[in-house]
Amino acid sequence: MDGETGVEFLERMKKSHPDIVRIIITGYTDHDAMNDAINIAHVFRFITKPWKEIDLTKTIESAIELYDQRNNLKSTNKALNTTYDELSKFLYNTVHDMRIPLQIMKKQLGGNSELNDQTMDLLSKQIKELDDYLDNLFDYHQTYWKPMNPELISLKEIVDDRVSKQREEFPNLEISIHKKLSLDVPFYSDKSKLEVILSNLISNGFKYQKQDSNDHELWIEALSDANQIEIKVTDNGIGIAERHAEQIFALNKDERVKSRGLGIGLFVTQKTIEALSGSISVESFENEGSTFTVHLPNLNPVR
Numbered sequence: 001m002d003g004e005t006g007v008e009f010l011e012r013m014k015k016s017h018p019d020i021v022r023i024i025i026t027g028y029t030d031h032d033a034m035n036d037a038i039n040i041a042h043v044f045r046f047i048t049k050p051w052k053e054i055d056l057t058k059t060i061e062s063a064i065e066l067y068d069q070r071n072n073l074k075s076t077n078k079a080l081n082t083t084y085d086e087l088s089k090f091l092y093n094t095v096h097d098m099r100i101p102l103q104i105m106k107k108q109l110g111g112n113s114e115l116n117d118q119t120m121d122l123l124s125k126q127i128k129e130l131d132d133y134l135d136n137l138f139d140y141h142q143t144y145w146k147p148m149n150p151e152l153i154s155l156k157e158i159v160d161d162r163v164s165k166q167r168e169e170f171p172n173l174e175i176s177i178h179k180k181l182s183l184d185v186p187f188y189s190d191k192s193k194l195e196v197i198l199s200n201l202i203s204n205g206f207k208y209q210k211q212d213s214n215d216h217e218l219w220i221e222a223l224s225d226a227n228q229i230e231i232k233v234t235d236n237g238i239g240i241a242e243r244h245a246e247q248i249f250a251l252n253k254d255e256r257v258k259s260r261g262l263g264i265g266l267f268v269t270q271k272t273i274e275a276l277s278g279s280i281s282v283e284s285f286e287n288e289g290s291t292f293t294v295h296l297p298n299l300n301p302v303r
Contacts, residue, residue, distance in 0.1 A: 005033075006024065006026075010022050010024070010043060011041045019067065019071070020067075021044045021066055021067050022041060022042065022043045022044055023043065023044055023045045024045070024046045024047065025047045025051070025056075026046075026047070026048055026049075027048070044059075044062075044066065045059045045062075047059060094137070102130060102134070109123055109124065132203075136268045139196045139268050139272065140264070140268045140271065142192060142196070143196065143271055143272045146192065148190050148299075149190050149191070149192070150189060153189050153191060153194060155181050155183060156179075158191070158194060158195055158198055159179060159181065159198060159220055162195070162198050162199050163177055165199075166202055166203055166205075166206040169203075169206065170206050170207075173206060173209065173216060174214070174216060175205075175209065175216040176216065176217045176218070177217075177218050178217065178220070179219075179220050179221075180221045180222070181220070182221075182222065182223050183222065185224060185225060186300065187224050187229050187298055187300075188298055189229075189276060189296060189298075190276060190299070193272050193275060193276055194276075194296075196269065197231075197269055197294060198231070198233075200265045200266060200268065200269040201233040201292050201294075202218070202220065202233060203265070204235070204265070204266070204292075205218040205234075205235035205237065206218070208235065208237040208239075208290075209236075210236075210238055215236065216236070216237075217236050218233070218235050219233070219234040219235075220232070220233055224298065226298060226300075227297065227298055228295055228297050228298055229295070229298065230293065230294070230295055231293070231294040231296070232294075233291070233292045233294075234289065234290070234291040234292075235290055237290065238289075239284045239286045239289050239290050240284045240290065241284075241285075242286075245282050245290075248266050248282065248284075249266050249267060249269075249280070249282075250267065273294060276296050276297070276299075277296075277297050278294060278297065279294070279295050280293065280294045281293050
């Protein structure tokens, strides 16, 4: 071919026909050309003289098998993407549709004077749990389908906002908040995902305080460097037996662990942290409290 080597031709074909499986059969044994064919043109096999018919047959059969595998993989990925899109729409619509009757129930319950206090408290608690569950479903949807959007984070602003919201949720709970946020360098992350993480961890610190105690405390600490941030949220609440601690991140929990609610909040928290390429661990002791430790990478776009 005038002005074009065989490797250059195959490289050009790779760009225009990427699904074709390329095989070179040649009477030459130029090792540099062989390396270029494999590394640049992504040639499947490089066959030199002397060759046998059985070897050629096996090579062609393997190439056809590889071609079929690639096509099957493309079809599978296309079907998976369609399923993901459908699941995303279904989850979003489900949360939205369930919100409407829930809001109606809240209004009707607030204006109902025929129910006794005990029944009102029970219904209010169940509605609140369902409302939280829908929040967590929405957060789960956002974690998997909303694109990552790193930005400069004001951790103090997020923490103060989450604490303020929890004080509104638990107006009768007298709890001391201790904050120590030491950020020596600018920290970048996805704000909405970080809000999900802190919201769930701080919410747990409020929810699972000891009801028979007047000593309620929550510590929120953060320490960062150029590479990552470490966040610790510690409470002195009911805790959980050490042998069951890791189960609290599971979607399907042991019955002995379900006392900490419907069970999706910390599952969503862990998945959100994983989406940010981070990690979470817990140290908890029954009737003493829990410490959640989160490590997240600094997503600073300029290093």
